[in-house]
Amino acid sequence: MDIASPLALLGGISATQFMRTYWHKKPLLVRQAVPGFKPLLGRSELLQLAGQDGVESRLVRQLGGGQWSLTHGPLPRRRLPRLNQPGWTVLVQGVDLHVQSAHELLQQFRFVPDARLDDLMISFATDQGGVGPHFDNYDVFLLQAHGKRRWRIGRQKNLSLQPDVPLKILTHFVPEEEYVLEPGDMLYLPPKWAHDGIAEGECMTYSIGFRSPKQDELAREIFLRLSDPSDELAEEVVYQDPKQPAVTHPAEMPAALLTFAREALQKALAEPLALERALGEAMSDPKPNVWFEPAQDFGLIENVRLNQRTRMLYDAHHIFINGESYLASGRDAELMRQLADTRRLASHEVQQLSDDALELLSSWVDAGWAHSTPE
Ligand code: SIN
Ligand code: CO
Secondary structure, three states, X not given: OOOOOEEHHHOOEEXXXXXXXXXXXXXXXXXXXXXXXXXXXXXXHHHHHHOOOOOOEEEEEEEEOOEEEXXXXXXXXHHOOOOOOOOEEEEEOOHHHOOHHHHHHHHOOOOOOOOOEEEEEEEEEOOXXXXXXXXXXXXXXXXXXXXXXXXXXXOOOOOOEOOOOOOOOEOOOOOOXXXXXXXXXXXXXXXXXXXXXXXXXXXXEEEEEEOOOXXXXXXXXXXXXXXXXXXXOOOOOOOOOOOOOXXXXXXXXXXXXXXXXXXXHHHHHHOXXXXXXXXXXXXXXXXXXOOOOOOOOXXXXXEEEEOOOOOEEEOOOEEEEOOEEEEOOHHHHHXXXXXXXXXXXXXXXXXOOOHHHHHHHHHHHHHOOEEEEOO
């Protein structure tokens, strides 16, 4: 992607300028970010997706008197209110995992590292529908796909939430700006900006969402992976306490056990590339509801394209794919990085891989993580 050229998507500024001036800093409204944008799937296709097992969906209803109701999917049509009833919204998460054109739309946002990109969420609302004034912990691009939505936004310090409601609703929303978005218009909001979007007539909004790992959750994930020994032949170190005296307080933890545990953590972290490996595996791990269909025919590997659900990342030493890591160097590393960045490799490039790398690539094709096509 050319990060220095002006983009209509960003209102005529380059990705470089956008990241420097707006990303994480201030909102940006772009009229006709995607000129003539048409919804990638119609209302009934979206609602059908919301009814499927393995697709994350929610129904939000305004009940009046400041009351809200939240229902988690799957949401078959019979669980949805009537289309002529105002004030309800269905939100479908991870549409890019199921719909190729949604995955392609996300590619336009790859001026942000893939490790930060989350998913495409699509909301469908009837007139006056919305999820209430709230804030999110992550950046979001709100692309209007169908109908109109009135957004009110504000940067407020007081982010206290209403108690006893099933949704995150701000107690005191103080809007500072207001915009009505029409199809093709897009609003970028940094994390923690208060916002409230209300449908004016039937409306569909696409949220290009980012993920911001929580430090404590990431630490937990990394520790779990650090404890997964990469060298199965490594000698097992077992706690020993030949000097343990007899105790009168049997429930008290022995101090030596704490020292043993601290050493274990220090050793795991000190292992070369252990943190890099664990982080890459964690960041490339697909969401729990993601599955792959193994290939039907096992032929020659030709042109290769990553499956839309595959997460592939790399660092200076590793290639990470769907939660697994491989050390790579030389031409193999170059080609695998190219596959991760462009999500495809041409057959003449595939032919340059070493036998080991080719075998690995074939196993990804067999697992349905990538597909081989003659063209
Ligand atoms: C929506 O599309 O209704 C909600 C999106 C958001 O506020 O983050
Ligand atoms: Co939001």
